[in-house]
Structure formats: structure tokens, C-alpha cells
Amino acid sequence: MERPLRVAVIGTGPAGVYAADHLIKSSETVTVDIFDRLPTPYGLIRYGVAPDHSRIKEVVNALYRVLNNPRIRFIGNVEYGVDVKQDELWRFYDATVIATGAEKDRPLDIPGIDLPGSYGAADFASWYNGHPDVPREWPLDATEIAVIGAGNVAVDVARILAKTADELLTTEIPDNVYQALKASPATDVHMFSRRGPAQVKFTPQELRELDASPNVEVIVHPEGIEFDEGSLAAIRETRHVKMCVDILQNWAVRDPRDRPRRLHLHFLQSPVAVLGDGKVSGLRTETQELTGDGWVRGTGEFTDWPVQAVYRAVGYLSQALPELPFDNSSGTIPHTAGRILDLDGEHIPGMYVTGWIKRGPVGLIGHTKGDAGETIASLLADADALPAAPDRDPDAVLAHLVSRGLRYTTWAGWQRLDEHEIGLGAPHGRKRIKVVPRENMLDICSADS
Incomplete structure (x- = not known):
């Protein structure tokens, strides 16, 4: 890969985070924006694993270290296909990796x-x-x-x-x-x-x-x-x-x-x-x-x-995403080695998939990491042939979201919410007490920003 690469990853569960990790380790010229429809990262690790299952919850520590990399940017409270469509993302990114999982x-x-x-x-x-x-x-x-x-x-x-x-x-x-x-x-x-x-x-x-x-x-x-x-x-x-x-x-x-x-x-x-x-x-x-x-x-x-x-x-079961092919019987996006295929079985240039929406809801965290490796290897092999996004200024996509009236969250905002929840739990001897209403989460994330 000879030129800098800008990639959008959709979903901040383990699949999306591992995809971002593989990308930034491939070259110092790669930058990744990782989107989630929720104001918070971690997907089913935060909202699917039972609260008394602390061993699995500790996976968050590994995901945090990846997301804390300055070449990865978290953009939360933005839903793919609703708040931002793929046609809009092509303006800012050379490739998109779908990692929305199954919930x-x-x-x-x-x-x-x-x-x-x-x-x-x-x-x-x-x-x-x-x-x-x-x-x-x-x-x-x-x-x-x-x-x-x-x-x-x-x-x-x-x-x-x-x-x-x-x-x-x-x-x-x-x-x-x-x-x-x-x-x-x-x-x-x-x-x-x-x-x-x-x-x-x-x-x-x-x-x-x-x-x-x-x-x-x-x-x-x-x-x-x-x-x-x-x-x-x-x-x-x-x-x-x-x-x-x-x-x-x-x-x-x-x-x-x-x-x-x-x-x-x-x-x-x-x-x-x-x-x-x-x-x-x-x-x-x-x-x-x-x-x-x-x-x-x-x-x-x-x-x-x-x-x-x-x-x-x-x-x-995974859910179909707007304007993307979907196999309803398996609940997956059709692909070859992570390259998303259209209805004619041809690779849609710049479109990739990883995680449960790629292979179905099977396997453990380790399988997800290997699965992301396969997808990103395909993306990197294609990189030099991908059409370059015309607007490569990292602030451009944020300005676009603001112009749409979207209230997005950032990594710094999540860190404020994380500290707030830990602070709520501390007087009671608990690791954290979650803030549940979306508006409350958004208020805390945007405080002092």
C-alpha cells in the first residue's frame, strides 16, 4: 500500500475494534473512524454480557487500549444507513468495514x-x-x-x-x-x-x-x-x-x-x-x-x-442494513474473504464485512480477532486500487454530521461518561452504575467539550 488510507468501521463491538487494530498496525499512514449507533463503545460486551460475568467484561480493557490509539477516532450516536448513508461516507473514506454484529x-x-x-x-x-x-x-x-x-x-x-x-x-x-x-x-x-x-x-x-x-x-x-x-x-x-x-x-x-x-x-x-x-x-x-x-x-x-x-x-440474529445485500436465511452479508458481494456475486469496491454479520453468531472472542484479520488482509490487498475519497480532511466528516443536526459522541466524551459511571458506583462498593437514558449519556459526554 503506497498511499494513506482512510477507513470507516461501522460498529464498536470486538469485531469492529479488532478490525481497526489490524488496520492501524498495517501502516502508520492508515487512520480509522469507528462509528456506533449507540453513544458508547463495546457493543454486546456492554449490553449483552450479564453484569455478574466479570471475566468477559474484562475484555473491555483490551478494547479500550485499541480505541485509545490517536489514529482511531470513535464517533458514537450515529446510525449507519439512517444518520449517515454509504453514499455520504464515500466522500470521506476510501473503504468501509461493516461490523454491526448480531443483537x-x-x-x-x-x-x-x-x-x-x-x-x-x-x-x-x-x-x-x-x-x-x-x-x-x-x-x-x-x-x-x-x-x-x-x-x-x-x-x-x-x-x-x-x-x-x-x-x-x-x-x-x-x-x-x-x-x-x-x-x-x-x-x-x-x-x-x-x-x-x-x-x-x-x-x-x-x-x-x-x-x-x-x-x-x-x-x-x-x-x-x-x-x-x-x-x-x-x-x-x-x-x-x-x-x-x-x-x-x-x-x-x-x-x-x-x-x-x-x-x-x-x-x-x-x-x-x-x-x-x-x-x-x-x-x-x-x-x-x-x-x-x-x-x-x-x-x-x-x-x-x-x-x-x-x-x-x-x-x-443480525439485521439487514440499508442498501446492502443480505442473506436472510443465514443472517449474514454475502462475502468472499470479507469482501462484500453484490447480487451478481461481484465484489462491491471498498466494502468489507467482519464479525457475526459476516460469519453468523458463532465462535468466541478469539475467533472474532482472526476473522477481522482475514477481512483486513483483503482490504489491504485491494487498497491501491480503491478510489480515493475526495474530502480527506478528518474534520470534514464531523462538520457534515453537525450540518445534519446530529449530536455525536467522541472518545473523550465516552471517557467522561466512563468516569461518571465509575464515580456513581464507588460509594456503594460497585465497579460502576450505568447511566441508562440516551439523553443523559449525551449530556455527560458533551460536558466541557
């Missing part, structure tokens, strides 16, 4: 799923994390609750629903969430996995955290602890699978403990219907049997569980 719930097509009392786990996570764009009220009136899924999000949701609110007081949980959870009458939370214990998607660390509460008895129902040849192969070949299976088997045979709340783990139970007349009153599952290769089939044996709320945690 909506994947649908579950079973009867009754739309009944009142049936919720998406991603929506619930946005609420308990204080996302500014969701209502601040959440109906927590069920004594028995079903969580559908066997991944890390399902574990997070089940743990938050089962724990007592006071156990969360040391975290950054917003006050309205604490008050709602404190009033919750929940006594039993049931997690349902369609497959067996050797096919779970959560990590051993996540699993152990379920059992850390002194107020929650984790009960593994032994009738679902079954293994076939495919399961045994997975246990032999993958260390974390073996660790999870060992933990689950130990829990299935241990003596019961007298605790006020219970979290039940059910394996080989596939949801087939949410029951209720006007609101959720139960969940119907079909017992599954392993088919020898780790997959399952229905047995025709059904069970009705008397729950009053159902949370589906069957995966995240």
Missing part, C-alpha cells in the same frame, strides 16, 4: 411462541444491562420459568432469573433492574436442551458459575444424561466437552441441598409448543433420543411443564 433474537417457530409471557433472551439481556433503546419495565411475575437453549446466553439468562437480586448488587446492574428482580417471585428456572450433555454449547466456566450462588440449587435431571458413539467421541476429542460432562454427571448424583431457589437442567427435551390461553401457562417438550452420531430424533413422548414464562435463547 436480535433468532426466532423459534413453534405454536404459542408469541404469547404474552414468551420472550427473547437477547431482549431480556438488553433490559438487564441497561440498554438505552429498550423499555425500562420488564414483567417478572412468574414463579416457574423455562429457558430454551444450551449456550452461554441461555446460561446467563437462567442465572440472572434464578439468583437473588441482592447477589447482583456488587455489579453494574441498573437500579430499576435490581428492584424488579428483587420483587420477582421466581422459585424454579428450567433450562431445556434439545440434545445431550456432550452437545452443550456453554463453557465449563459458564457452567460452574451456575452453581456459585448460595441461594440456588442446581439440579441436573439424570434421565437426560445419555451418550451415544458420537457423544463419546466428542468427550474424547474435546477437553471442554469432557469437563462439562464431568461436572453435569457429578451434579446429577449429588445429594440435594436446601436452598430457596432451584435451577433445573433438562437434556434431550425439545420444545414443541408454548401453552396458554391469552398468556403463557406451560411449555410442551418432546423427549429425544440420540441417533448414534450425536444428533437426536423425537420419541413421540411429550411432557407439559407448568411454567408461566418462557425465554428462548436459540441464537442471535
Whole structure:
């Protein structure tokens, strides 16, 4: 690459930040503006990870170090395709990297799923994390609750629903969430996995955290602890699978403990219907049997569980962006090695994609970093052939936003908000207390600027 390169990255979750990091490490002549529709950075790390999951929250420290680089500029509260369109960005940038991730719930097509009392786990996570764009009220009136899924999000949701609110007081949980959870009458939370214990998607660390509460008895129902040849192969070949299976088997045979709340783990139970007349009153599952290769089939044996709320945690789903191609079946933008493809399968010059909207909502943080590396390698290989943006003054794009009447946030503004939230938490022995309303965040970010 022989000439300076200006790049816009859309999204400040790990995918976008890692893309920016790869770019600035490639050459001292590269500068990056990283946009987010929220006033704050970090995406699902801030608004999707449970507040008591401090180990994952520590990823923020690594992202902060990247965003603090003077050749990376954070521009928040600006929504791609709404506040600024791609045709406008071509005036200021040589290339655009889409890294908007996936934050909506994947649908579950079973009867009754739309009944009142049936919720998406991603929506619930946005609420308990204080996302500014969701209502601040959440109906927590069920004594028995079903969580559908066997991944890390399902574990997070089940743990938050089962724990007592006071156990969360040391975290950054917003006050309205604490008050709602404190009033919750929940006594039993049931997690349902369609497959067996050797096919779970959560990590051993996540699993152990379920059992850390002194107020929650984790009960593994032994009738679902079954293994076939495919399961045994997975246990032999993958260390974390073996660790999870060992933990689950130990829990299935241990003596019961007298605790006020219970979290039940059910394996080989596939949801087939949410029951209720006007609101959720139960969940119907079909017992599954392993088919020898780790997959399952229905047995025709059904069970009705008397729950009053159902949370589906069957995966995240990306959303289509204006004027960009989108594969609705996979929830991804079509691409080749990160190069966005048009409807004819041709690369759209200067357009790239990374993260979950590129590959789907799978993989851990490490996969996201490698994924960003592939995309940026493609961008850099194309760099000399990219049309040069005509207006290369870094202040020009900010003047354009102001001319549109947009109230954007900056890295310095985020640092003020960050310090403010930490200051709110300090008198209470908490790491931070989040500011939730968008206007309040904007006021704090713009103070003294």
C-alpha cells in the first residue's frame, strides 16, 4: 500500500475494534473512524454480557487500549444507513468495514411462541444491562420459568432469573433492574436442551458459575444424561466437552441441598409448543433420543411443564442494513474473504464485512480477532486500487454530521461518561452504575467539550 488510507468501521463491538487494530498496525499512514449507533463503545460486551460475568467484561480493557490509539477516532450516536448513508461516507473514506454484529433474537417457530409471557433472551439481556433503546419495565411475575437453549446466553439468562437480586448488587446492574428482580417471585428456572450433555454449547466456566450462588440449587435431571458413539467421541476429542460432562454427571448424583431457589437442567427435551390461553401457562417438550452420531430424533413422548414464562435463547440474529445485500436465511452479508458481494456475486469496491454479520453468531472472542484479520488482509490487498475519497480532511466528516443536526459522541466524551459511571458506583462498593437514558449519556459526554 503506497498511499494513506482512510477507513470507516461501522460498529464498536470486538469485531469492529479488532478490525481497526489490524488496520492501524498495517501502516502508520492508515487512520480509522469507528462509528456506533449507540453513544458508547463495546457493543454486546456492554449490553449483552450479564453484569455478574466479570471475566468477559474484562475484555473491555483490551478494547479500550485499541480505541485509545490517536489514529482511531470513535464517533458514537450515529446510525449507519439512517444518520449517515454509504453514499455520504464515500466522500470521506476510501473503504468501509461493516461490523454491526448480531443483537436480535433468532426466532423459534413453534405454536404459542408469541404469547404474552414468551420472550427473547437477547431482549431480556438488553433490559438487564441497561440498554438505552429498550423499555425500562420488564414483567417478572412468574414463579416457574423455562429457558430454551444450551449456550452461554441461555446460561446467563437462567442465572440472572434464578439468583437473588441482592447477589447482583456488587455489579453494574441498573437500579430499576435490581428492584424488579428483587420483587420477582421466581422459585424454579428450567433450562431445556434439545440434545445431550456432550452437545452443550456453554463453557465449563459458564457452567460452574451456575452453581456459585448460595441461594440456588442446581439440579441436573439424570434421565437426560445419555451418550451415544458420537457423544463419546466428542468427550474424547474435546477437553471442554469432557469437563462439562464431568461436572453435569457429578451434579446429577449429588445429594440435594436446601436452598430457596432451584435451577433445573433438562437434556434431550425439545420444545414443541408454548401453552396458554391469552398468556403463557406451560411449555410442551418432546423427549429425544440420540441417533448414534450425536444428533437426536423425537420419541413421540411429550411432557407439559407448568411454567408461566418462557425465554428462548436459540441464537442471535443480525439485521439487514440499508442498501446492502443480505442473506436472510443465514443472517449474514454475502462475502468472499470479507469482501462484500453484490447480487451478481461481484465484489462491491471498498466494502468489507467482519464479525457475526459476516460469519453468523458463532465462535468466541478469539475467533472474532482472526476473522477481522482475514477481512483486513483483503482490504489491504485491494487498497491501491480503491478510489480515493475526495474530502480527506478528518474534520470534514464531523462538520457534515453537525450540518445534519446530529449530536455525536467522541472518545473523550465516552471517557467522561466512563468516569461518571465509575464515580456513581464507588460509594456503594460497585465497579460502576450505568447511566441508562440516551439523553443523559449525551449530556455527560458533551460536558466541557
